[in-house]
Amino acid sequence: KAGVTQTPRYLIKTRGQQVTLSCSPISGHRSVSWYQQTPGQGLQFLFEYFSETQRNKGNFPGRFSGRQFSNSRSEMNVSTLELGDSALYLCASRYRVGTGELFFGEGSRLTVL
Amino acid sequence: AQTVTQSQPEMSVQEAETVTLSCTYDTSESDYYLFWYKQPPSRQMILVIRQEAYKQQNATENRFSVNFQKAAKSFSLKISDSQLGDAAMYFCAYRAQGGSEKLVFGKGTKLTVNP
Numbered sequence: 001k002a003g004v005t006q007t008p009r010y011l012i013k014t015r016g017q018q019v020t021l022s023c024s025p026i027s028g029h030r031s032v033s034w035y036q037q038t039p040g041q042g043l044q045f046l047f048e049y050f051s052e053t054q055r056n057k058g059n060f061p062g063r064f065s066g067r068q069f070s071n072s073r074s075e076m077n078v079s080t081l082e083l084g085d086s087a088l089y090l091c092a093s094r095y096r097v098g099t100g101e102l103f104f105g106e107g108s109r110l111t112v113l
Numbered sequence: 114a115q116t117v118t119q120s121q122p123e124m125s126v127q128e129a130e131t132v133t134l135s136c137t138y139d140t141s142e143s144d145y146y147l148f149w150y151k152q153p154p155s156r157q158m159i160l161v162i163r164q165e166a167y168k169q170q171n172a173t174e175n176r177f178s179v180n181f182q183k184a185a186k187s188f189s190l191k192i193s194d195s196q197l198g199d200a201a202m203y204f205c206a207y208r209a210q211g212g213s214e215k216l217v218f219g220k221g222t223k224l225t226v227n228p
Contacts, residue, residue: 003157033214043204043218056213088156094214102214104158 002026004093004105012111018079021108025072025093029103032074034066037088037107046089049074050096078110086112115140117207119219126195127227133180134190134222136205142166144210147181147188152221153201161203164188166210192224200226 005024013019025032033048045058049068066076072093078085088107117138126132138147149161164172164181171179176196180189192199205219 031214033216035216035218042220043216045215045217048214056215058215090156090158092158092214101160102216106155106157 004091004103006089006091006105006108008108009106010109010111012113013081014113015081015083017081018077019081019110020075020077021089021091021110023074023076023091023093023105025074025091026103029093029095030072031094031096032068032072033092033094033102034074034076035090035092036060037090038084038086043090046076081112083112086110115142115145115207115209115217117205117217117219119203119205119222121222122220123223123225125225125227126192128195128197130195131191131193132195132224134192134203134205134224136188136190136219138186138188138205138207138217140186140207140209142209146208146210147179148206148208148216149177149179149188149190150204150206150218151199151201152204158204162190195226197226197228200224 007022031050034046037043047057052068063079068074090107092102092104094102145166147164150158151161152158162174176193178191202221204221206216
Protein backbone atom coordinates (compact mmCIF):
# COMPACT_ATOMS: atom_id res chain seq x y z
CA LYS A 1 0.00 0.00 0.00
CA ALA A 2 1.11 3.58 -0.61
CA GLY A 3 3.20 5.26 2.05
CA VAL A 4 2.92 8.73 3.52
CA THR A 5 2.92 11.24 0.67
CA GLN A 6 4.11 14.78 1.09
CA THR A 7 3.80 17.52 -1.48
CA PRO A 8 5.57 19.47 -2.71
CA ARG A 9 8.93 17.79 -2.27
CA TYR A 10 10.88 20.98 -2.85
CA LEU A 11 9.93 24.61 -2.82
CA ILE A 12 11.57 28.00 -2.68
CA LYS A 13 9.93 31.04 -1.15
CA THR A 14 11.01 34.53 -0.22
CA ARG A 15 10.81 36.20 3.17
CA GLY A 16 7.36 37.42 4.05
CA GLN A 17 5.53 34.94 1.86
CA GLN A 18 3.43 32.10 3.16
CA VAL A 19 3.55 28.41 2.33
CA THR A 20 1.22 25.45 2.60
CA LEU A 21 2.53 21.88 2.79
CA SER A 22 0.39 18.83 2.31
CA CYS A 23 0.53 15.37 3.82
CA SER A 24 -1.53 12.35 2.77
CA PRO A 25 -1.26 9.60 5.40
CA ILE A 26 -1.31 5.90 4.72
CA SER A 27 -4.80 4.72 3.93
CA GLY A 28 -6.68 4.04 7.14
CA HIS A 29 -4.32 6.06 9.31
CA ARG A 30 -6.08 8.76 11.30
CA SER A 31 -3.23 10.20 13.32
CA VAL A 32 -0.86 12.68 11.66
CA SER A 33 2.06 14.54 13.19
CA TRP A 34 4.52 17.08 11.80
CA TYR A 35 8.19 17.72 12.51
CA GLN A 36 10.68 20.37 11.45
CA GLN A 37 14.23 19.23 10.76
CA THR A 38 17.11 21.73 10.59
CA PRO A 39 20.87 21.24 10.90
CA GLY A 40 21.01 23.47 13.96
CA GLN A 41 17.95 22.46 15.96
CA GLY A 42 17.55 18.91 14.71
CA LEU A 43 14.11 17.36 14.68
CA GLN A 44 11.44 19.30 16.51
CA PHE A 45 7.80 18.41 17.01
CA LEU A 46 5.35 20.84 15.44
CA PHE A 47 1.86 19.41 16.03
CA GLU A 48 -0.30 16.32 15.89
CA TYR A 49 -3.80 15.71 14.69
CA PHE A 50 -6.31 12.95 15.19
CA SER A 51 -9.78 12.92 13.68
CA GLU A 52 -9.49 16.56 12.61
CA THR A 53 -8.56 17.73 16.12
CA GLN A 54 -5.21 19.16 17.10
CA ARG A 55 -4.12 17.17 20.12
CA ASN A 56 -0.77 18.67 20.85
CA LYS A 57 1.43 21.50 19.63
CA GLY A 58 5.17 22.08 19.89
CA ASN A 59 6.93 25.25 20.88
CA PHE A 60 6.60 27.19 17.64
CA PRO A 61 5.23 30.68 17.01
CA GLY A 62 1.69 31.24 15.87
CA ARG A 63 2.90 31.66 12.29
CA PHE A 64 2.92 27.87 12.16
CA SER A 65 -0.52 26.35 11.88
CA GLY A 66 -2.08 23.20 10.61
CA ARG A 67 -5.27 21.33 10.11
CA GLN A 68 -6.59 17.90 9.30
CA PHE A 69 -9.44 17.09 6.97
CA SER A 70 -12.14 14.46 7.27
CA ASN A 71 -10.18 12.13 4.97
CA SER A 72 -7.20 12.41 7.39
CA ARG A 73 -5.11 14.43 4.97
CA SER A 74 -3.28 17.22 6.73
CA GLU A 75 -1.84 20.57 5.78
CA MET A 76 0.51 22.86 7.57
CA ASN A 77 0.88 26.53 6.87
CA VAL A 78 3.67 28.93 7.67
CA SER A 79 2.90 32.61 7.27
CA THR A 80 5.30 35.54 7.04
CA LEU A 81 8.23 33.30 6.24
CA GLU A 82 11.60 33.96 7.82
CA LEU A 83 15.02 32.74 6.73
CA GLY A 84 15.09 30.45 9.77
CA ASP A 85 12.05 28.58 8.51
CA SER A 86 14.22 26.91 5.88
CA ALA A 87 14.01 23.26 6.81
CA LEU A 88 12.87 19.79 5.94
CA TYR A 89 9.29 19.35 7.11
CA LEU A 90 8.39 15.75 7.87
CA CYS A 91 4.95 14.30 8.25
CA ALA A 92 4.22 11.01 9.96
CA SER A 93 1.09 8.92 10.27
CA ARG A 94 -0.19 6.15 12.44
CA TYR A 95 -3.40 4.13 12.53
CA ARG A 96 -4.39 5.84 15.76
CA VAL A 97 -2.63 7.73 18.48
CA GLY A 98 -0.07 5.71 20.37
CA THR A 99 -0.80 2.48 18.54
CA GLY A 100 1.36 0.76 15.99
CA GLU A 101 4.34 1.95 14.09
CA LEU A 102 4.80 5.56 13.07
CA PHE A 103 5.45 5.93 9.33
CA PHE A 104 7.22 8.99 7.96
CA GLY A 105 7.00 10.64 4.59
CA GLU A 106 10.04 11.78 2.62
CA GLY A 107 9.49 15.38 3.62
CA SER A 108 9.09 18.76 1.98
CA ARG A 109 12.29 20.76 1.63
CA LEU A 110 11.52 24.47 2.10
CA THR A 111 14.11 27.09 1.25
CA VAL A 112 13.42 30.70 2.22
CA LEU A 113 15.46 33.35 0.42
CA ALA B 114 11.13 18.53 29.82
CA GLN B 115 12.52 15.37 28.37
CA THR B 116 15.82 15.52 26.54
CA VAL B 117 17.71 13.02 24.41
CA THR B 118 21.46 13.20 23.91
CA GLN B 119 23.55 11.45 21.29
CA SER B 120 27.18 12.19 22.06
CA GLN B 121 28.66 10.79 18.86
CA PRO B 122 28.01 13.07 15.88
CA GLU B 123 29.78 10.63 13.57
CA MET B 124 30.81 7.00 13.68
CA SER B 125 32.39 4.68 11.15
CA VAL B 126 32.57 0.91 10.91
CA GLN B 127 34.04 -1.63 8.56
CA GLU B 128 31.65 -3.78 6.61
CA ALA B 129 30.77 -6.98 8.53
CA GLU B 130 31.98 -5.48 11.83
CA THR B 131 29.91 -4.42 14.84
CA VAL B 132 29.24 -0.86 15.93
CA THR B 133 27.45 0.63 18.92
CA LEU B 134 25.70 3.99 18.89
CA SER B 135 25.11 5.72 22.20
CA CYS B 136 22.06 7.53 23.50
CA THR B 137 21.17 8.92 26.89
CA TYR B 138 17.94 10.58 27.90
CA ASP B 139 16.45 12.46 30.77
CA THR B 140 12.93 12.02 32.05
CA SER B 141 11.07 11.90 35.33
CA GLU B 142 8.52 9.46 33.94
CA SER B 143 8.61 5.77 34.74
CA ASP B 144 6.76 4.54 31.66
CA TYR B 145 7.80 5.62 28.21
CA TYR B 146 9.02 4.37 24.86
CA LEU B 147 12.40 4.62 23.22
CA PHE B 148 13.17 4.31 19.54
CA TRP B 149 16.00 4.23 17.07
CA TYR B 150 15.22 5.67 13.66
CA LYS B 151 17.36 5.51 10.54
CA GLN B 152 17.36 8.32 7.98
CA PRO B 153 19.22 7.45 4.77
CA PRO B 154 20.07 10.13 2.19
CA SER B 155 16.61 9.60 0.68
CA ARG B 156 15.40 11.42 3.85
CA GLN B 157 12.66 8.98 4.81
CA MET B 158 12.81 8.11 8.49
CA ILE B 159 12.56 4.38 9.09
CA LEU B 160 11.95 2.73 12.44
CA VAL B 161 14.82 0.43 13.35
CA ILE B 162 13.82 -0.76 16.79
CA ARG B 163 11.64 0.18 19.75
CA GLN B 164 11.78 -0.49 23.48
CA GLU B 165 9.06 -0.16 26.08
CA ALA B 166 10.49 1.06 29.36
CA TYR B 167 8.49 -1.42 31.42
CA LYS B 168 10.14 -4.33 29.62
CA GLN B 169 13.42 -5.41 31.11
CA GLN B 170 14.35 -7.54 28.13
CA ASN B 171 16.38 -5.72 25.49
CA ALA B 172 14.70 -5.47 22.09
CA THR B 173 16.25 -7.22 19.10
CA GLU B 174 15.45 -6.98 15.40
CA ASN B 175 17.68 -9.18 13.27
CA ARG B 176 21.14 -7.53 13.24
CA PHE B 177 19.97 -4.66 15.44
CA SER B 178 19.78 -4.86 19.20
CA VAL B 179 19.66 -2.41 22.07
CA ASN B 180 21.21 -2.19 25.49
CA PHE B 181 18.56 -0.53 27.64
CA GLN B 182 19.76 0.57 31.06
CA LYS B 183 16.75 2.22 32.69
CA ALA B 184 18.47 3.32 35.89
CA ALA B 185 21.31 4.90 33.93
CA LYS B 186 18.85 6.29 31.36
CA SER B 187 20.93 4.84 28.59
CA PHE B 188 19.72 3.29 25.33
CA SER B 189 22.46 2.21 22.94
CA LEU B 190 22.03 0.57 19.55
CA LYS B 191 24.27 -2.26 18.41
CA ILE B 192 24.50 -3.09 14.73
CA SER B 193 26.09 -6.46 14.01
CA ASP B 194 27.52 -7.60 10.68
CA SER B 195 27.34 -4.04 9.33
CA GLN B 196 26.30 -3.67 5.71
CA LEU B 197 26.82 -0.84 3.24
CA GLY B 198 23.09 -0.20 3.33
CA ASP B 199 23.32 0.61 7.05
CA ALA B 200 25.04 3.90 6.24
CA ALA B 201 22.67 6.67 7.36
CA MET B 202 21.84 9.13 10.11
CA TYR B 203 20.58 7.37 13.20
CA PHE B 204 18.30 9.15 15.62
CA CYS B 205 17.42 8.11 19.12
CA ALA B 206 13.93 9.21 20.18
CA TYR B 207 11.76 9.27 23.29
CA ARG B 208 8.00 9.23 23.58
CA ALA B 209 6.08 9.54 26.80
CA GLN B 210 3.33 7.12 27.55
CA GLY B 211 -0.11 8.61 27.42
CA GLY B 212 -0.99 8.61 23.78
CA SER B 213 0.75 11.72 22.53
CA GLU B 214 2.58 11.33 19.26
CA LYS B 215 5.29 13.75 20.28
CA LEU B 216 8.73 12.29 19.77
CA VAL B 217 11.77 13.96 21.31
CA PHE B 218 14.78 13.29 19.13
CA GLY B 219 18.50 13.38 19.72
CA LYS B 220 20.72 15.29 17.29
CA GLY B 221 21.67 12.14 15.46
CA THR B 222 24.75 10.08 14.65
CA LYS B 223 26.02 9.82 11.11
CA LEU B 224 27.14 6.27 10.47
CA THR B 225 29.58 5.52 7.66
CA VAL B 226 30.18 1.93 6.59
CA ASN B 227 33.52 1.32 4.90
CA PRO B 228 33.88 -1.52 2.39
